[in-house]
Amino acid sequence: MKEIQHRSDCPIAYSLDYLGDKWIILILRDLIFTSKSSYGDFLSSGEKIATNILADRLKLLEANGFIKSSVSPEKKNKFIYNLTEKSIDLIPLIVELMIWGSKYDSYPIKEAVKKLEKDKEGTIREIREKLLQRLKSDAPAK
Amino acid sequence: MKEIQHRSDCPIAYSLDYLGDKWIILILRDLIFTSKSSYGDFLSSGEKIATNILADRLKLLEANGFIKSSVSPEKKNKFIYNLTEKSIDLIPLIVELMIWGSKYDSYPIKEAVKKLEKDKEGTIREIREKLLQRLKSDAPAK
DNA sequence: AAATTTGCTTGCCATTTGCAAGTAAACAAA
């Protein structure tokens, strides 16, 4: 796996060097906001990611410390992907993507987004705590 | 200019359909946080964007309402690009990119980011108001 | 033993990127 080359010393560019792409954040979205956690789960998401792209991004995410994979306890041919502190710290960013998107998308506003906008800090903290505890307790999703 | 196709009805994916790329947000960063406002200004940024990519992204940004171009009053062969409400609304998102980046980049933390983290809401409002006023007064940068 | 589930890999073609060079209009200097 080739190292990511950073283009400058700007922290915004630094983040984009990892996240500036149409797919990576969608995988993290699934891990943060849904109970999805496996290759097949991600494949089934509405955006229809291609199998080779998904495999590539999972490799990249793991190599860079955003996720950690483990064999499913029930099925040995199934892998479970979990978040790390590094990716849990991306919740505020992804929440802002959601807020901006739902403001400019003509699509009907989702209830979840309304709640979120009413108490952004609180909702973020809530999600964050849940995911951090899951991390510590070593009892990841499914 | 071809229309952007949205991949799903998810607001996060909606945002990424416009912003999911390594360059677009860097142009907006320059417009939001620095006094850069022209093709040549953006070219000179630390990340060394290629000329064809820059031209392409400026076209895309304008076609989608993120920036508005006008001829420079002093020099008729110079174009000035300005933010719109749509892109000013991206400040919180870009601020989160900065915060996350400066947390995980080993590079020395910038003073500006420290200030920002102490009073995120206030700093965002401050920048936002400045840019909105510039928009209204129709007296854009340089 | 055969079919299915799960997680990939491979091949192929189209699109995008990145670099270098070229073009063109406005402007400035000689």
Added chain:
DNA sequence: TTTGTTTACTTGCAAATGGCAAGCAAATTT
């Protein structure tokens, strides 16, 4: 007035990436 410079692109080309379909392999179920 001619010549060079600034500014903003465009073009050509090779390399990398993306997207689709098919193939493969280990584990599990039937």
